[in-house]
Amino acid sequence: MTAPLLSVRDLTIGFGASPAARSVSFDISPGETVALVGESGSGKSVTALSVLKLLPPSATLSGSIRLDGTELVGADDATLRQVRGNRVGMIFQEPMSSLNPLHSIGKQIGETLAVHQGLRKTAARKRTLELLDAVGIPDPLHRFDDFPHQLSGGQRQRVMIAMALANDPKLLIADEPTTALDVTVQAQILALLKKLQRDNGMAMLFITHDLTIVRRIADRVCVMTGGEIVESGPVNAIFDKPQHDYTKRLLAASPRGDALVPAADAPTMVEATDLKVWFPIKRGLLRRVVGHIRAVDGVDLTIKKGETLGVVGESGSGKSSLGYAMLRLIPSKGRIVVLGNPVQARSWRALRPLRKNMQIVFQDPYGSLSPRMSVREIVEEGLGVHMPQLTRAERAEKVTAALREVGLDPAVTSRYPHEFSGGQRQRIAIARALVLEPDFLVLDEPTSALDVSIQAQVIDLLRDVQYRRQLSYLFISHDLRVVRALAHRLIVMRHGKVVEQGLAADIFAAPQQDYTRQLLAAAFELASPETVNGTTIAPDADI
Structure with missing residues (x-):
């Protein structure tokens, strides 16, 4: 039998008197993918972080973590520096907190290549552009000098993936790597990771709350709760015949229920007419404007009292920019009326009394x-x-x-x-x-960081609060399964424009546009990792 690349034995992680993980043991062979699944707080991420000793100083570790024969528990800083970024790559859960807001994405990826491979500026730039293209960043040449805040949440996550893969690690630790990505890009990223495994024999420790992804990508799965692994085995065996009660509950959990229907005479709480959010593209020494990114380009919408309007689309389609513009958090043009009050022409001081009644839950907590x-x-x-x-x-x-x-x-x-x-x-x-x-709430991917059982609880909570308070929601999400459980009406966005809108039930039952059909197919038909938008990707395809 092949010796494991990573061997974890009796790992216990403590923070003061509270153990975050207890007696955790598992192996990962070269080229194998092992998934850690469980609810939030189960110990998945802290177990993954312990491999590279990225825990706070207050954490205590006992047990053994051996990477290719090298013991990492108690290893000195020099040993860890050789492991981090070279032999083991890491994709963190929250890209905005991991990327430096003061440096361009090109510089940050290039810095990784310079530190670990010694590449000079020209070679590092070429390799960086290749990585950005590989992970699906559109127009890498023009995005090279962009800063993290200029990218969507999904695009930032793809930059993190590019940084983790830059040095061809033997082991990739992926902590919720597709959390911020829409369903079609999820399929692309999973296909990319599987291709890299085949090409390089790379192993993966995959942490996620999305059990659909686990079934697509993992070879074996370890189910965690309360800091312990309660069940492990081949992925098909765990999904088809789970033995532990917790595993059974986890597999059965998913957002359910029907969207609340507003009263026929419900007043309009929020509306926008010809809303535009254009970000200038500046080039050259004098930073002249040479064009615009049309994040939102002429969108009209209305939301009634007690209604949820869902906004769906791929990363970079303008969903979040639309939500921010509705609350005057970013500059925009067009007409916006919230609770009967035009907000575009108001000064910040005049707008302040309305802030209590219009709130937002951001994507990155x-x-x-x-x-x-x-x-x-x-x-x-x-x-x-x-x-x-x-x-x-x-x-x-x-x-x-x-x-x-x-x-x-x-x-x-x-x-x-x-x-x-x-x-x-x-x-x-x-x-x-x-x-x-508040009376109006913008929910920008509020369940993207949650496991499936908590997603269901949060959707039930939002629906219950909406019923009791008659709240109006602008619900932004890439997870169409969650949207179907909460949204009464739906708008589908692509490249800043609305390509389809109407009652959510009608769109889910009979979408009229090809783009909408592609989104629904990617979300509900459970395509294999090698399938993107219904198109089969050959094992050696260039993604």
């Missing part, structure tokens, strides 16, 4: 939560601004109610964002928005 503020301070901050008349006790009561509403124990209010899993941080962000009791 780690980037939107201050690392220097406790959970109590994060959720309470808006109350101090918009409800200054409340006493300290009244604010504390509202914070407690908001946390309970999103399924968090109020006892966590003294903890900080870095002490939570990605899914738990997203629930904190939702609580921060709901605590102000």
Whole structure:
């Protein structure tokens, strides 16, 4: 038998008196993909981070982690430097917190190549452009000098994948690598990773909450809960005949239910007419404007009281820019009316009283939560601004109610964002928005960081809150299964334009446009990793 590339034995990880993982053991052979699955907080990510010793100083490790015969538990810094980025690549869950906002994406990838391979500027630039093209960044030459904030969430994740693959590692640790990607790009990335495995014999430790992806890409799967592996084995055996009760519940979980239908006479709460968001493209020494990225290009929409309007499309289609523009968070042109108030011509001071009634949940919870503020301070901050008349006790009561509403124990209010899993941080962000009791809520990929069981809970929560408060939602997502469970009406965007719109049930049942049909096929037909938009990709295809 081939010796394992990575061998983990009796790994226990502690933070003070609380163990995050207990007696974890698994092997990964060369060229093999092992998936770690489980709910948020189960210990998946902390187990993966321990391989490269990327845990905070307060963490304690015991057990053994051997990479190709090299013991990593207790290894010195020189040994770890040889492993990190060279023998082991890492794709992190939240790209915006991992990419340097002050450096262009080309410079950041080139820096990786210079440090680990010693490539000079010209060679590093050529290799960087190849990597950007391989991971699906459109027009790499013109995107080379862009900064992370100029890319969509999915595009930022693809940059992270390019950086991780730059040095042809033997082992790739992928922590939720497709979280921010739409379904068609997910298929492309999975196909790319499988191709790299075939070409280079690369192994993967794949952490995800999307069980559909696990079935497509993994050879073996380890199911974690409460910091322990409760079941492991070949992926088909686990999916077809799960033995543990937790595994059975996990496989059965998915967002369900029907979207709320607004009353026939419900007033219009939000509307936009000919909305445009154009970002200038600047080139040359004097940074002259040579063109524009038309992120949103002439979009019309209305949302009634108690209604959810879903916005779907591939990464970079303009979904998030549309949501930000509706709240005046980015400059735009056109007419926007929120709660009967035109907002385009208002000054920031005049717009402030409306902010309480229109809130947003951002896609990246780690980037939107201050690392220097406790959970109590994060959720309470808006109350101090918009409800200054409340006493300290009244604010504390509202914070407690908001946390309970999103399924968090109020006892966590003294903890900080870095002490939570990605899914738990997203629930904190939702609580921060709901605590102000808004009438209009923009939900920008609110379930993208959540495992399937928590996704279902959050969708049920949002639906319940909407029913009780008659909230209006602009629900932005690339996960069409989640959208189908919540959205009453739907608009499909591509390249900044609306290509199809109407009742969500009608579009899901009988889409009229080819692009919409491609999105639905990628989401619901469970194409294999080698299939993209219904087209079979040969094993040696250039993606």
